[in-house]
Amino acid sequence: MNELVLVTGATGQQGGAVARRLLADGWRVLALTRDPARARDLAAAGAEVVRGDLEDEASMAAAAAGAYGVFSVHPGPLAPGQDEVRAGKLLVDVARRAGVRRLVYSSALAADVFQAAKWEVEQYLAASGMPYTILRPSSFMENYLNPLFGLRDGALRTALAPHVRQQLIALDDIAAFAADGFAGRLDGRTLTLAGDALTPGEVAAAISAAIGVTVPYEQLPIDELRRVNPRFAQGYEYLNNNPEPPVDIAALRALQPALMTFAQWLEQTGSAQLKAGFGVAKKNLRPSQK
Ligand SMILES: NC(=O)c1ccc[n+]([C@@H]2O[C@H](COP(=O)([O-])OP(=O)(O)OC[C@H]3O[C@@H](n4cnc5c(N)ncnc54)[C@H](OP(=O)(O)O)[C@@H]3O)[C@@H](O)[C@H]2O)c1
Structure with a gap:
């Protein structure tokens, strides 16, 4: 190699x-x-x-x-x-x-x-x-570190409908599949990547537990996102209309046994990064959260 x-x-x-x-x-x-x-x-x-x-x-x-x-x-x-x-x-x-x-x-x-x-x-x-x-x-777990997709104004704010299970993947797992590609284990394959699929409420609850601050989920109006980036808005519309996209996470985990769930990502790296982000963005918290 x-x-x-x-x-x-x-x-x-x-x-x-x-x-x-x-x-x-x-x-x-x-x-x-x-x-x-x-x-x-x-x-x-x-x-x-x-x-x-x-x-x-x-x-x-x-x-x-x-x-x-x-x-x-x-x-x-x-x-x-x-x-x-x-x-x-x-x-x-x-x-x-x-x-x-x-x-x-x-x-x-x-x-x-x-x-x-x-x-x-x-x-x-x-x-x-x-x-x-x-x-x-699918959507990077690391997106929650970015105020455009994640924690803003004391809440988790995305344009996802509350019932939609969004598929999520950690960057390190994308890298693990890429490494398998170069090692010749995935020749000719097209793989949709996800390590977890959670509703935004479940994501907010997991983040709240990880950072020790209760963060509610609030759905961002799609038009607000469209003003920032029409392509992102298009993506959320797709997800809202296809609440359970058919990705076989168990089959992916068979290929990549260390494939992380959102909870594992939080435990391994996400929670420390989210806490560090809150450290510099305390003004984004509501008085009840400080
Ligand atoms: N965010 C998500 O959840 C998600 C999910 C699925 C797919 N995607 C896709 O992921 C892609 C973005 O990947 P990312 O988030 O890893 O990128 P990123 O962090 O935004 O970084 C962009 C990279 O592209 C390089 N770059 C930009 N223009 C370049 C140019 N003209 N020539 C050479 N290098 C250039 C930059 O390098 P330098 O500035 O150093 O040159 C930088 O390394 C997008 O196509 C997006 O649609 C995103």
């Missing part, structure tokens, strides 16, 4: 988790970033760092040259100015031309239903002839 894997998004959530996991497993990691200063921690952890831009063919061809594997993740709705389809296909092309042996593409839950860009890249990759694994993560 001392081959080189090019990890895109390495300074971000998924790519960062994948880079750390691959290093721990003994792979060499080439961390892609537009600004190497952002990858200092990864370099200190043993990654090689390359400057590149997913939208720039020459830099991506240079980055992929000599790589055994490529982890492909794209910024998506938070970078509306970027062309996710073009960049996703470009990476498949440069990887194939460079003789890359395995490409692991991180897509998203229900890409074929409401994530047109990711679905188009998935199909392009599947038709490319190169060995691949497609991962479709």
